[in-house]
Amino acid sequence: MNQSGGRNSNMHLSDTDEAADFPLCGLSYQWFTQSAFGAALMNLDCGFIYVNPAFSSLLGYEEIQLKQLSIPVVTHHDELLRCVHLSSQLAAGLIPTFQIEQRFIQNSGVSVWCSVNATLLRDEQGEPRYILMQTQNIDDKKKLEAALHTSVNTFSTLLESIPFAVVMLKADWHISYVNKAAEAIFKHKIEDIVGRNLWMLFPEAVSSPFYKEFHRSMEERIYTYLHQCYGPEKRWYEVSCQPTKEGICLFIRETTLLKKQENAYLETKLQLDAIIKHAPDAISILDLQYRILTVNPAYTDIFGFSEDELLGKPPLIIPEELTLETNALFQQAARGIPVVGYETKRLHKGKHMLDVSLTIFPLKSAENLVMALFISIRDISESKRTERLLRQTEESYRIIAANTYDLVVLLSTDGLVKYVSPSHQQVMNVDPAILLEAESPFSYFEEPWKSQVSDFFDELIRRKEPGTTELHWPAQASEQVKTFEVNGVPVIGLDGCVESVVMVSRDISERKxxxxxxxxxxxxxxxxxxxxxxxxxxxxxxxxxxxxxxxxxxxxxxxxxxxxxxxxxxxxxxxxxxxxxxxAKPQAVTYRKRQTEPLLRDVISFLRSQANLNEVQMIMHIQSNLPAVHCEENQLKQVFINLLKNGIEAMPHGGIVQIYAQKTFNGMLSIVFQDQGFGIPAEELSRLGEPFFTTKEKGSGLGLMISYKILGEHGGSLRFNSEPGRGTIATIILPAAND
CATH class of the missing domain: 1.10.287.130 (Signal transduction histidine kinase, dimerisation/phosphotransfer (DHp) domain)
Structure with a gap:
């Protein structure tokens, strides 16, 4: 190596001037290249200048590849912000070094945990020049830490999820750990329990059996168990003591509810024994060989046998011809399938037969194995005789229904026809068989009568009371219309619910x-x-x-x-x-379902000119979603016209007529006309509607009389409220049409 800092071909130096100026002595080169830890020399922008083989191997890159990258490129995105921040501080000379644990991204894309130690290198003038980074693979360590953390969390979660209290005690009786469930047992928060002496926390427990057992477990290093009542509230606790290295561990479960249930069970058993003993039904218990283990007094009373004659033997009350049938029922119950309300016959000691309802329940062990058979027998001989009488009575009624000219129909609550009298053929020329096969008898009616009979049927079921209505058959103009009076009677069962509906219709055309x-x-x-x-x-x-x-x-x-x-x-x-x-003139009336708002608007439009001449303003207040009414719209308009004209004429100097239309609390339709006229004295108010009685100078009184007549035919009413000088209020009440 060139000691003056020249290039060395084995160093794979960068071709930049920055790399060429960096002096690398022999010892530092030896350490750099042969270190088992990863090492990299970077510029202040965190770009790689030198990397050693350990660092290249750690990241899975060739050295020449890494020299084209920087730290941010190979840093995991979760660690990037912290790494860049610390590197920036280091490069700025704000800190001399930093040490962190972070993840790098290997060339394969897999992350690896490393311990990173970065140091700032300065030049001869003391200015920041390079960053030296050393790394060590700690992936296995991090995995062990994660596994340990998971294990601790799992154990902690397990302890916290246990529904009973777990208490760790040291040898000096100080509490070192309690789980969340202990708060409910100790009536203290966890932070108020841990670190406290058990006997100082509960001084009254020193005189309890728990004190002795806890000490015995602590001193003798043995497992102990105690189930004891404690405290002024007399609550029951089940406690297990398990020795540990530091002291003992307590497992505490409150069993007050279980004790109450146990006592309730014993009490229930006594009550059940009393019920069986005093039950009016014959009750017996058989083993799986079908031998009688016990019978109640009602059994001996009903069948005439003594208890000694029955115990340990198969039942003596089974007729010979029903032996196979009874054995099949016993076998079914022995397989765990109950038999409920099976009607059969049983033999009295006096050799006469009794009609009975037989119920057999399998008695099972805690392992769900059938151990015995519980048999309840109800004597229904009397009800059977009554049933036969009812059947005879029903047949008599059927004969009457079959020979009457009244139309008799029996309907289920869902509208299915269960019976149709033959009189339908003679009176209506309709085959009863067709009505029996129809999905609904109402399909033979045309609107509005179809809706009327359907609504009448629904009303009978809803009110659970008899009712009467009139229907017309048929609705076609080409045929003669017949009027029927229909009487409906709901048949109420023992449970208070409607079981069926009987409708009896009579032709009242001649009467009408x-x-x-x-x-x-x-x-x-x-x-x-x-x-x-x-x-x-x-x-x-x-x-x-x-x-x-x-x-x-x-x-x-x-x-x-x-x-x-x-x-x-x-x-x-x-x-x-x-x-x-x-x-006086008979009116041809056709009732149809109509909305009242359009009728009111038509009338107001009709009277607008007269109102304007009298300087009267008409204001409507219509509630949304008003129900429709069954009406003859021209007649109803005539009523509205009469009342509005009265209001207009009651205000010769002008004013306002308010019209309110709304649904009442009981589902009716209310229409109110309120004027600002002179009002009507109380002595005259009661005479409104009388022929030729009027409060107007040129009135005849017939308008109100006609209005009363029209509203009465519509099932409605009209009433007046008035005070002299404060105007008059006319209120119409009409029944709403059912949907």
């Missing part, structure tokens, strides 16, 4: 026709009662017409004013007659 005749007769009667009022209401305008006509005939002046008055009186007569015709 008779009712219509009676209604017309009633209208004639009403017309007779109204005759005097009509005569009075029409006589006044007729008198005016007659007088003005005669006056004009005689050539009186001011004919224009007379004609205007005469037209007004004629209009009043026409209004009275039209309203009376609406009341």
């Amino acid at each position: 026709h008779t009712e219509e005749l009676l209604r017309r007769s009633c209208k004639l009667s009403v017309a007779g009662q109204l005759a005097a009022g009509i005569a009075h209401e029409i006589r006044n305008p007729l008198t005016a017409l007659k007088g003005f006509t005669q006056f004009m005939y005689e050539g009186g002046p001011h004919k224009y004013q007379y004609l205007k008055i005469m037209m007004s009186e004629l209009t009043r007569i026409e209004q009275i007659i039209n309203e009376l015709l609406i009341l």
